[in-house]
Amino acid sequence: MSAPPIVVVRDLVKTFAVRGAVLRAVDGVCFDVGPGETLGLVGESGSGKSTTGRILVGLDAATSGSIDLFGQQISSKAGKTALGAVRRRLQFVFQDPQNSLNPRMRARDAIAEPLDIAGGLTRAARNDRVRELLEMVGLPISCGDRFPHEFSGGQRQRIGIARALAMRPEFVVCDEPVSSLDVSIQAQIVNLLLDLQERLGLSYLFIAHDLAVVRSISARVAVMYAGRIVEIAPKRELYTLPRHPYTQALLAAVPRIRPNKTRGAAVVAGELPSQIDSVAGCTFHPRCPFAFERCRVEKPTLRAIASGHLAACHLHEPPYQPSLAS
């Protein structure tokens, strides 16, 4: 990476107290995102990917760990994440087009809300910006007067994206932005996000459970399981040469139209255990076809196994120094 990363996350941990037990939703996550880059964050339910995204924008507070945004340390004081001046440079796109817009607000007011909260714009300037944003996301200006229930899911998602772009952020966390949309509409929104990235130089953290969609938009992809990143690599390498057994299983499980002759036929058994804490060693070992003795006792750490390609698995002895330098 030539330019310094704009997002640096180290040892991020988020725990919840659930019925007496402690749930480690995010358990020591580390990654970087560079300017103009998209990092895909993939995982199934319970992986902690959404929680990670929410912590980055201040919707949840981290329990411990460090977050560096645009070169500034973000403090997590007493359970509240203080973003300070950095807040304007990040934004969030939500998953559910139903709930992400206030049903009583017109589209133009919803889009302009970040501007209104920040203040300082004349009415004319505000309206101009709203028009500009509507055009940017491919919606006709007349849509501004309408209420959310008058739009389809894809259109509402466009409004949500317009709202996210109102303050000209540089980094946008997209939390499953197309999962609730029909396939033909998904493609439109993914293309829109790609176009906007080119046009505005945005960086994305693209969180999703759909591996195929993640591939279409990301430059690098991180795979999460039970709160930890188990593998992170440039897109092509992750998809053609996955190293971690979970990544392999995930890729094998995706139902395909065009049969992939290289993937294994094995269906991974079992499920994510409800009591993650009770699993000693590698959290994936109960389901892993390659588990051996060491996996049952020692938790693997994320290690570089090739340039830019890291995996947390005892199968891969580290040829490089055990650090994140890539």
Next chain:
Amino acid sequence: MTDAVLTAASTQVLAERRRFRMLRQLAAHRSFRIGLVLVTILVLCAIIGPMLTGIDPTAMSIRFRFKPPSARFPFGTDQYGRDILTRVLHGGRLSLSIGFSVALLSGIFGALIGVAAGYFRTLDPYVMRSMDALMAFPAILLAIGIGAALGSQASSIVVALAVAYVPRTARIVRASVLVIREMEYLQAARVSGAGDLHIIVKHVLPNSLAPLIVQLTFVFAYAILAEAALSFLGIGPPPPAPSWGNIIAEGRDYSVEAWWVMLFPGLAVSLAALGMNLLGDGLRDVLDPRLKVET
């Protein structure tokens, strides 16, 4: 830009159909129509009525005591010869405005308390337990207690009934707030740096109003009935100023000989409460179809 063009066409179609859907649904709802008509008639009578009859509601006339309903006195006269029709019309003003004021007050305070409890979770247990304590008292008893302490005027009834009904409205608002605070549009505002006040005013309150308004129509109805009951018991607007309740109270001793004295204000109270209930049913069915009772 094919996407955008096609988008415009389809939003046009969607919009035309749904824009006035709620109003249309309300207009089609039978209960709502009946309720609206009843309430409108009563309110109009209360506002204009007294001016039409021109008779002083307190004017006594020994000559015309206990006259049954006739052309001259459509509702008859009471033991002081006062025209019941005029008294009912004037009483309507007082009773309906009491009902309205109680609904308004309990709505405002219920909203404040409900938002405080639902949005600021740390306050929730304290606030709601106090509401539970209030609800433990039967509304009428509570109203009697407060009314007795404050003295016999219309305003003390309003305060007493508002206090009695606030737990109900607060509970409704709190329930809405608990649902809304999980909505993503609220979180979107937070990501953009919105403070609690902005979020409460712009997002929480507007979306909690619908169930509250439905509840307020019912509170209005309860208040009118309660005012009648309280006046009947001797607490409330003192005579000679008429309210539906005290007309009924005064007619109590003559219920056999002069049945019309109790009947007509009683009918007025029933119709007002019924009308508001039907109105509320209609609003509830249209605004929150999940609560609808299949008929």
Next chain:
Amino acid sequence: MAEQPLLSVENLTVQFRADAGWVTAIDGVDFSVRPGECLGIVGESGSGKSVSALSILRLHSPRSTRYASGAIHYGGRDLLTLPQHRLRQIRGGEIAMIFQDPMSSLNPVLTIGDQVTEPLRQHQGLSARAARRQAIELLDMVRISDASRRIDDYAHRLSGGMRQRVMIAIAVACRPKLLIADEPTTALDVTIQSQILALLRDLQREIGMSVILITHDLGVVAEFAQRIVVMYAGRVVESASVAALFERPMHPYTEGLIQAVPDPDRDVRRLATIPGNIPDPSTQIAGCRFNPRCRHAIKSCLAERPALIDAGAGHFARCPPRIAMGRIA
């Protein structure tokens, strides 16, 4: 050699009551499934795929639904006109159904055992003990570990994947001839999805039942079904064997849909899209309902409702211009 279909839906039109009259949810839908076959019904929202499935067992609310035309032939009878008591015998006994949301499909106040034994006691008249024994076998069959203990668990103790397995156990309890699966894996994680689909495949072979699988996921039907029916905006637009559909899709919508699905094994610069939006069921569109979004629409597409045309070898498509082109080429 054409085998007699097990179930055949013919020209089915279903309408729902809305504020201003009746809205047509599905319009003249035809499809059939042979014994032991798996039919996939694919479509996006508003396509009418779920409506079609629910119609088979007449699960729509009778007060607000109208079957404006068509018939559903099963066992020599028309299911749409069957009297209630006969229909109830068929439901759960010969034709079973599983649904999408595992979290709400099981009764939270009954144990798993209560719910699995219910169809056994109702349709086969088994005693409580015999039913319980069979229920444990069924839970084993759907690969729930420790079945003899789990049978007394309540639904909330189970994960989504396990609940779906219980649903499947309930559905196959009486060895139905046909299983209708309405988006059975949509709400599940992809690794669990592949487990459930593998289970369904094995059960299908073991019991010899037919399956109608309804889904929006083309990958799922590609791997699971033998024949596919594609629905759009309430109509069947294409129907073919899996191989034929993906090799040579004839309807522009099918083609567009296949291209729009992102491929986990390939890099593309931009995804192929279908412009525009899916029409609301109450929207009136003259002619072919896909024409506002179709790159190949010609004048006749806007005028008359296109017929479903046989392009040979069991491949049907509702696009006369395309088929004509295909025949010339």
